[in-house]
Amino acid sequence: APVPIVAPSILSADFAHLADEVKVVESAADWLHVDVMDNHFVPNLTIGLPVVRSLLAATTLPFDVHLMIEDPRRWAPGYAEAGAYNVTFHAEACDNPVALARDLRAAGAKAGLAIDRDTPIEPYLELLPSFDTLLIMTIKAGFGGQAFIPELLDKVRAARRHVDAGHLELRIEVDGGIAADTIEQAAAAGADAFVAGTAVYGAADPAEAVRHLRGLAER
Numbered sequence: 001a002p003v004p005i006v007a008p009s010i011l012s013a014d015f016a017h018l019a020d021e022v023k024v025v026e027s028a029a030d031w032l033h034v035d036v037m038d039n040h041f042v043p044n045l046t047i048g049l050p051v052v053r054s055l056l057a058a059t060t061l062p063f064d065v066h067l068m069i070e071d072p073r074r075w076a077p078g079y080a081e082a083g084a085y086n087v088t089f090h091a092e093a094c095d096n097p098v099a100l101a102r103d104l105r106a107a108g109a110k111a112g113l114a115i116d117r118d119t120p121i122e123p124y125l126e127l128l129p130s131f132d133t134l135l136i137m138t139i140k141a142g143f144g145g146q147a148f149i150p151e152l153l154d155k156v157r158a159a160r161r162h163v164d165a166g167h168l169e170l171r172i173e174v175d176g177g178i179a180a181d182t183i184e185q186a187a188a189a190g191a192d193a194f195v196a197g198t199a200v201y202g203a204a205d206p207a208e209a210v211r212h213l214r215g216l217a218e219r
């Protein structure tokens with residue numbers, strides 16, 4: 001199994017000091033998870049391309065951009081062109097996910113497909129060869145600090161079976177409520193990339209929290 005990836009989510013960081021907050025985890029994190037919300041796809045609003053662009057210049061960490069927005073066709077390629085490592089958009093917001101994945105890869109990024117709490121995974125399994133990451137929400141998308149929903153790991157298990165059977169090169173990422181008491185069950189279900197907001201930025205030592213989480217996921 002590949003080495004697990006831990007991606008701190010800056011949604012739980014201090015937005016007045018984003019560059020400093022990124023520096024705090026830079027030596028420990030694999031990716032930086034950046035939640036873009038538009039107050040339409042989800043009832044919350046965060047940051048957009050101008051802030052992401054500035055933040056990209058402030059760190060060497062690969063950006064894992066999670067677009068919780070409507071009309072990702074219009075906006076997602078801009079994040080790839082700006083230099084994001086991985087750009088993930090929601091299946092619920094896109095009527096041709098494969099075409100958008102192709103555009104993202106053409107723009108030099110990895111392509112990610114996100115599945116929200118109430119969306120079944122089965123219709124999307126056949127699309128996975130077009131993607132580099134599959135983000136399975138373990139909460140309802142929109143806010144940090146929510147409780148992990150263990151039943152959603154059934155989707156991780158189904159995706160893991162499909163990925164292994166097809167020998168696909170794809171990260172299965174979980175997002176929502178990932179912490180020291182939940183990451184092991186997510187890893188056991190087959191996830192190999194882990195987003196953590198509260199569990200990292202709510203810790204006294206965020207870098208140590210990242211290392212601790214990775215250690216738990218590795219076992």
Ligand code: DX5
Pocket residue numbers: 009010011012033035066139140141142143144145146175176177178195196197198199
């Ligand atoms: C919420 C975001 C998450 C959020 C997770 O919709 O996608 O990335 O930051 O926060 P925690 O880790 O606190 O559940």
Ligand code: ZN
Pocket residue numbers: 009033034035066175195
């Ligand atoms: Zn996220």
